[in-house]
Amino acid sequence: MISRRDFLQVSMAASALYGASGFGNWAKLAAQQALTQDQLLEFDTFGNVTLIHVTDIHAQTKPIYFREPEINIGVGDNKGAVPHITGAEFRRLYGIEDGSPSHYALTYNDFASLAQEYGRVGGLDRVATVINAIRADRPDALLLDGGDTWHGSYTCYHTEGQDMVNVMNALKPDAMTFHWEFTLGQDRVRELVEGLPYAALGQNIFDAMWDEPAAEFPPYEMFERGGTKIAVIGQAFPYMPIANPGWMFPDFSFGIRDENMQSMVDEVRAAGAELVVCLSHNGFDVDKKMAGIVTGIDVILSGHTHDALPEPVLVGDTIIIASGSNGKFVSRVDLDVQNGKMMGFRTKLIPIFSDVIEPDAEVAAVIDEQRAPFEAELTEVIGQTDSLLYRRGNFNGSWDDLICDALLSEREADIAMSPGVRWGPSILPGQDITREDIWNVTSMTYGKAYRTEMTGEFIHTILEDVGDNLFNPDPYYQQGGDMVRIGGMGYSIDVSQPMGSRISDLTLLSTGEPIDPAKTYVVAGWASVNEGTEGPQIWDVVESHIRKQGTVSVSENTSVKVKGV
Amino acid sequence: MDFTRRETMAITAGAVALTVLPFRANAAVDDAINAFTGGADVADGGVDLDAPEIAENGNTVPVTVSAEGATAIMVLAAGNPTPGVATFKFGNLAGSQYASTRIRLAGTQDVIAVAQMADGSFARTSKEVKVTIGGCGG
Numbered sequence: 001m002i003s004r005r006d007f008l009q010v011s012m013a014a015s016a017l018y019g020a021s022g023f024g025n026w027a028k029l030a031a032q033q034a035l036t037q038d039q040l041l042e043f044d045t046f047g048n049v050t051l052i053h054v055t056d057i058h059a060q061t062k063p064i065y066f067r068e069p070e071i072n073i074g075v076g077d078n079k080g081a082v083p084h085i086t087g088a089e090f091r092r093l094y095g096i097e098d099g100s101p102s103h104y105a106l107t108y109n110d111f112a113s114l115a116q117e118y119g120r121v122g123g124l125d126r127v128a129t130v131i132n133a134i135r136a137d138r139p140d141a142l143l144l145d146g147g148d149t150w151h152g153s154y155t156c157y158h159t160e161g162q163d164m165v166n167v168m169n170a171l172k173p174d175a176m177t178f179h180w181e182f183t184l185g186q187d188r189v190r191e192l193v194e195g196l197p198y199a200a201l202g203q204n205i206f207d208a209m210w211d212e213p214a215a216e217f218p219p220y221e222m223f224e225r226g227g228t229k230i231a232v233i234g235q236a237f238p239y240m241p242i243a244n245p246g247w248m249f250p251d252f253s254f255g256i257r258d259e260n261m262q263s264m265v266d267e268v269r270a271a272g273a274e275l276v277v278c279l280s281h282n283g284f285d286v287d288k289k290m291a292g293i294v295t296g297i298d299v300i301l302s303g304h305t306h307d308a309l310p311e312p313v314l315v316g317d318t319i320i321i322a323s324g325s326n327g328k329f330v331s332r333v334d335l336d337v338q339n340g341k342m343m344g345f346r347t348k349l350i351p352i353f354s355d356v357i358e359p360d361a362e363v364a365a366v367i368d369e370q371r372a373p374f375e376a377e378l379t380e381v382i383g384q385t386d387s388l389l390y391r392r393g394n395f396n397g398s399w400d401d402l403i404c405d406a407l408l409s410e411r412e413a414d415i416a417m418s419p420g421v422r423w424g425p426s427i428l429p430g431q432d433i434t435r436e437d438i439w440n441v442t443s444m445t446y447g448k449a450y451r452t453e454m455t456g457e458f459i460h461t462i463l464e465d466v467g468d469n470l471f472n473p474d475p476y477y478q479q480g481g482d483m484v485r486i487g488g489m490g491y492s493i494d495v496s497q498p499m500g501s502r503i504s505d506l507t508l509l510s511t512g513e514p515i516d517p518a519k520t521y522v523v524a525g526w527a528s529v530n531e532g533t534e535g536p537q538i539w540d541v542v543e544s545h546i547r548k549q550g551t552v553s554v555s556e557n558t559s560v561k562v563k564g565v
Numbered sequence: 566m567d568f569t570r571r572e573t574m575a576i577t578a579g580a581v582a583l584t585v586l587p588f589r590a591n592a593a594v595d596d597a598i599n600a601f602t603g604g605a606d607v608a609d610g611g612v613d614l615d616a617p618e619i620a621e622n623g624n625t626v627p628v629t630v631s632a633e634g635a636t637a638i639m640v641l642a643a644g645n646p647t648p649g650v651a652t653f654k655f656g657n658l659a660g661s662q663y664a665s666t667r668i669r670l671a672g673t674q675d676v677i678a679v680a681q682m683a684d685g686s687f688a689r690t691s692k693e694v695k696v697t698i699g700g701c702g703g
Contacts, residue, residue, distance in 0.1 A: 208621075246621060468697070477693075
């Protein structure tokens with residue numbers, strides 16, 4: 001039996017080889033302006049099992065720009081721990097040279113200028129090339145999709161996820177788990193899952209009425225690869241009916257259910273599994289906590305919180321892999337499994353530099369086929385931007401500032417609210433904004449822009465409630481996502497305080513006056529989880545606003561004061 | 566701009582019942598525990614209480630309790646206006662000391678289970694269940 005000390009030594013050896021994922025090498029190559037596909041894919045095949053992880057693609061089939069967050073605060077035990085390290089500190093931690101391709105791929109600084117140099121990222125035709133190259137090394141590699149795949153674009157909305165199912169089928173995954181897929185509605189999810197040629201997993205997807213495992217979603221699938229029995233256990237997003245509209249999938253219940261996870265691990269071990277992989281949509285901090293509670297999981301492939309980490313995080317004997325979002329990265333995880341034990345690993349987070357990696361012609365054709373019926377609508381130019389438009393960040397992003405501006409002016413509101421989701425690509429200064437771009441940051445099945453009245457006290461309640469979903473020191477009480485974005489109002493937040501005491505200094509920006517708890521304000525927002533919400537679709541509101549502006553400019557948002565970091 | 570009263574109601578319904586602060590345990594909880602235990606000492610642990618960390622629907626929260634060798638298990642929702650939920654009694658012929666039900670929670674609060682063991686001793690455990698407005702998953 002391998003001891004913890006041996007295990008660490010094995011992993012240190014792996015780190016020395018690949019833990020830094022060739023970062024120093026890349027920086028040199030960048031200096032030479034000679035980044036090539038071969039170098040991105042360079043990997044000494046290791047052990048006897050290979051896993052390929054993609055997650056949180058959010059229906060981004062084409063290359064995009066995607067800026068990583070500047071503000072990503074960790075609380076409790078995760079204060080100052082990855083993935084809550086950003087920018088220069090992140091680069092120092094992993095030995096990434098400033099201005100290098102990894103700087104561009106993994107951190108936010110100088111994003112617009114580095115984007116000019118290194119170009120777009122992602123594109124599932126490029127992802128296909130990477131997957132094919134890994135399969136050339138290891139033909140029986142397992143391809144695992146962490147979910148949030150059938151959501152997030154114009155074509156995905158209009159085909160109710162069919163475009164993504166068709167494209168993913170061309171990539172031939174072995175298993176998948178779920179989150180936003182359920183917002184297609186339970187009937188559509190059942191229909192798509194029924195036709196999937198691969199496993200649809202979720203040990204925590206339960207029948208809501210009987211509180212029993214849901215028949216449509218098996219907890220795990222057993223594979224035999226390289227003479228090794230591998231169990232892949234699915235873990236869907238635990239808080240779907242809370243973070244998303246539960247009325248769209250009333251037959252299902254979720255939750256973390258770590259006791260059932262332990263039972264499943266014990267069950268697959270008893271059935272002879274030599275390697276136990278959890279394909280998770282928990283979010284990174286929840287996965288870290290779960291890894292400390294559930295014993296016997298070798299690898300957690302982590303999704304939901306969109307973190308991209310160049311090295312695995314080790315919790316006990318479990319390694320956690322975080323593979324980013326929006327098609328920007330593919331993780332390759334090579335494992336040495338001997339006598340029912342994981343003896344070592346070698347991993348690489350492969351950034352999909354679209355201009356460097358050759359598109360796979362077959363998958364490119366499938367993608368274009370899905371887009372063809374909508375090409376005119378997708379490519380229509382609505383306006384231009386002077387500013388970098390991005391979404392990621394705990395408190396605001398310039399895309400959300402623009403959406404809030406659109407809500408304030410188009411819906412004639414005092415205050416605007418935009419959900420703190422983490423999906424949606426970036427747009428560079430000087431770029432056209434097409435209809436597709438707007439849908440990439442707004443598309444959802446409950447996107448109606450409501451207009452309502454709320455008291456100051458209720459607005460405060462909402463901010464405290466969402467704040468606790470993000471900054472509760474116990475990850476099991478966090479839902480992932482970011483703070484609700486606010487337009488027309490400023491506030492202070494002390495992230496170190498308990499719920500009810502974090503939010504203060506609510507100020508109406510138009511007058512500079514404090515928000516009166518007893519007074520009523522007109523609030524416009526979108527993505528309400530309540531059934532029967534009425535209003536125009538948010539993408540129409542944003543399109544109308546951008547058309548009127550012609551060229552949009554978003555100034556720096558200083559209306560949220562953060563304390564207690 | 567036009568918006569109807571009906572729209573407003575649809576959006577805010579369901580959320581207005583919530584308050585910011587977790588409901589605190591009140592004197593009625595101590596009274597109920599004292600009545601159950603007769604004032605005897607209560608050890609921490611020894612009872613399994615399974616409830617979600619965050620309720621999917623505060624109106625019907627699944628709760629499971631078990632304690633090997635218990636003769637009775639009392640369940641309390643510490644923050645409800647009436648904390649008492651149920652007391653499950655297990656006779657000599659009970660195959661297991663296990664009960665499962667669904668309860669309504671007025672807001673974020675502790676759910677408490679107190680078990681009376683066959684030897685007359687008592688044990689308790691509690692778990693915080695969060696009831697949230699939700700709506701912003703990544």
